[in-house]
Amino acid sequence: MNLIVLMKRTFDTEEKITISDGRIQEDGAEFIINPYDEYAIEEAIQLRDKHGGEVTVITVGNDDAEKQLRTALAMGADKAVLINSEEDIEEGDQYTTSKILVGYLKDKEADIILAGNVAIDGGSGQVGPRVAEGLGIACVTTITNIEVNGQNVLITRDVEGDQEKISTSLPLLVTCQQGLNEPRYPSLPGIMKAKKKPLEELELDDLDLDEEEAAPKTKTTDRFMPPEKAAGRILKGDTADQVKELAALLRSEAKVI
Amino acid sequence: MPKKIMVLGETRGGQLRNVSFEAIAAGKTAAQSGEVVGVLIGDSVQPLAQEMIRYGADRGIVVEDKNLSHYTSDGFTQAFMAVLDQEQPDGILFGHTALGKDLSPKLAAKLNAGLISDATDISEEDGQIVFTRPIYSGKAFEKVMIDEGLLFATIRPNNIAPLKRDEGRSGDVSSVSASIKDLRTAVEEIVRKSADGVDLAEAKIVIAGGRGVKSKEGFQPLKELAEVLGGAVGASRGACDADYCDYSLQIGQTGKVVTPDLYIACGISGAIQHLAGMSNSKVIVAINKDPDADIFKVADYGIVGDLFEVVPMLTEEFKKVKAGSL
Numbered sequence: 001m002n003l004i005v006l007m008k009r010t011f012d013t014e015e016k017i018t019i020s021d022g023r024i025q026e027d028g029a030e031f032i033i034n035p036y037d038e039y040a041i042e043e044a045i046q047l048r049d050k051h052g053g054e055v056t057v058i059t060v061g062n063d064d065a066e067k068q069l070r071t072a073l074a075m076g077a078d079k080a081v082l083i084n085s086e087e088d089i090e091e092g093d094q095y096t097t098s099k100i101l102v103g104y105l106k107d108k109e110a111d112i113i114l115a116g117n118v119a120i121d122g123g124s125g126q127v128g129p130r131v132a133e134g135l136g137i138a139c140v141t142t143i144t145n146i147e148v149n150g151q152n153v154l155i156t157r158d159v160e161g162d163q164e165k166i167s168t169s170l171p172l173l174v175t176c177q178q179g180l181n182e183p184r185y186p187s188l189p190g191i192m193k194a195k196k197k198p199l200e201e202l203e204l205d206d207l208d209l210d211e212e213e214a215a216p217k218t219k220t221t222d223r224f225m226p227p228e229k230a231a232g233r234i235l236k237g238d239t240a241d242q243v244k245e246l247a248a249l250l251r252s253e254a255k256v257i
Numbered sequence: 258m259p260k261k262i263m264v265l266g267e268t269r270g271g272q273l274r275n276v277s278f279e280a281i282a283a284g285k286t287a288a289q290s291g292e293v294v295g296v297l298i299g300d301s302v303q304p305l306a307q308e309m310i311r312y313g314a315d316r317g318i319v320v321e322d323k324n325l326s327h328y329t330s331d332g333f334t335q336a337f338m339a340v341l342d343q344e345q346p347d348g349i350l351f352g353h354t355a356l357g358k359d360l361s362p363k364l365a366a367k368l369n370a371g372l373i374s375d376a377t378d379i380s381e382e383d384g385q386i387v388f389t390r391p392i393y394s395g396k397a398f399e400k401v402m403i404d405e406g407l408l409f410a411t412i413r414p415n416n417i418a419p420l421k422r423d424e425g426r427s428g429d430v431s432s433v434s435a436s437i438k439d440l441r442t443a444v445e446e447i448v449r450k451s452a453d454g455v456d457l458a459e460a461k462i463v464i465a466g467g468r469g470v471k472s473k474e475g476f477q478p479l480k481e482l483a484e485v486l487g488g489a490v491g492a493s494r495g496a497c498d499a500d501y502c503d504y505s506l507q508i509g510q511t512g513k514v515v516t517p518d519l520y521i522a523c524g525i526s527g528a529i530q531h532l533a534g535m536s537n538s539k540v541i542v543a544i545n546k547d548p549d550a551d552i553f554k555v556a557d558y559g560i561v562g563d564l565f566e567v568v569p570m571l572t573e574e575f576k577k578v579k580a581g582s583l
Contacts, residue, residue: 217371
């Protein structure tokens with residue numbers, strides 16, 4: 001099976017965000033594989049181990065993403081592709097990223113493309129479904145289980161807490177939701193092997209895509225922090241009094257009950 | 258310039274969802290004194306069209322087909338494309354729900370359009386429509402606009418106030434026919450796991466438990482409190498990882514981001530990842546044994562104490578308050 005994972009490098013969830021000149025400050029921040037993409041990588045590895053084939057992990061970004069690609073290889077992916085868009089695209093959006101990915105994927109004949117349900121930085125969840133549409137293949141989002149039998153695929157997807165059982169067929173793009181699997185940590189031998197695995201670096205020219213075609217459709221005009229919350233009130237007295245006071249405050253002061 | 262904005266009405270249990278009324282209100286801003294058209298897709302949705310108008314839509318369009326009884330990406334894409342072909346609107350607004358999240362990027366790609374997902378606010382600045390949306394799960398926000406071409410956005414539940422329902426308002430409802438076929442995915446079964454009707458992302462009140470809940474059974478007092486308040490139960494990653502509850506309840510940077518009117522955090526320490534998912538709630542109550550827990554830093558009201566003592570007492574107190582208010 002030809003399995004392809006769409007991966008994004010994101011801020012570590014531990015990181016605080018700071019903004020200056022309308023931009024997110026990245027200096028000194030730790031970066032990780034987007035947590036939802038880890039489910040995608042893990043599932044691709046498990047599908048390969050069961051059905052045979054190869055897992056390719058692909059990202060759009062700059063040289064810094066090589067670290068996260070090596071981590072994916074250390075987990076067990078076979079190949080990695082970095083599409084370096086730094087030279088060509090100053091500020092892209094989801095339209096941009098999906099155009100680039102479709103440019104790369106259009107002749108790759110993937111059986112299953114796996115992506116995260118959402119990236120924890122931009123949080124739009126657009127790129128996976130956009131890529132599926134661009135390639136003309138079916139797409140199932142927020143999956144929590146997948147079983148492949150020949151060309152037939154049975155999927156369970158999370159729909160706001162309910163489970164939808166879906167039947168479909170290959171080729172297919174899925175986006176991965178929490179609960180799908182438990183992503184493995186790279187093992188030491190895995191890390192050693194990863195250093196020798198192929199990591200291909202491409203630019204937009206290599207995809208026959210010029211930057212105009214991938215120009216963003218949306219424009220970010222400002223970034224800002226949410227207003228600081230004033231210090232809250234810790235209630236005093238014995239528990240029964242605190243409970244009574246809280247109920248009264250929620251009703252009369254906060255007016256939410 | 259007045260614009261024509263299409264708003265997709267979404268149903269749950271045969272009723273329109275609140276977020277659809279919120280999207281109509283956003284549509285009013287986006288239309289800039291133009292027209293807001295409510296669109297309903299399903300196998301029998303005609304009776305709901307007037308309700309969209311009572312909440313501010315100018316007219317309604319329904320697409321009905323037996324193959325639209327359950328949501329499928331292909332079915333709803335075909336139905337919505339039929340509406341777009343006829344109407345040629347300037348903008349589209351959906352709720353940022355499971356359906357909206359699934360359908361909007363596919364449509365945007367088909368239409369070669371930009372898409373602004375998960376907007377929490379909409380405003381007009383110098384004649385341009387600007388959306389505000391959270392990034393880094395609410396650790397920061399950005400303002401985004403679409404310079405030219407189709408205006409397309411999804412609206413996060415609970416953030417944009419719906420217009421007041423106007424019983425006397427009515428409008429034209431027409432029907433668009435579409436041939437719904439060649440669906441590449443089929444819904445075989447739907448297993449209801451969520452609590453009766455109150456969706457976590459749309460709930461006005463959320464009662465959330467963390468590691469302090471200690472077990473599956475430990476969620477029971479939280480459920481009882483949620484029931485009395487008409488709220489939904491959520492959880493921190495700690496509680497989900499410890500298998501006290503299903504991952505579908507998880508709130509945080511991985512998991513759901515919620516912005517209810519009232520968030521009651523029970524036995525949650527307040528890791529930065531969890532705070533990202535809930536700190537933009539309007540009022541936050543923290544109940545925790547540890548007075549130094551980070552959750553108190555974002556709480557409006559805090560009770561330092563054992564949740565197993567405090568939560569049942571709160572439930573009793575709210576029962577009295579609710580009974581008194583009738």
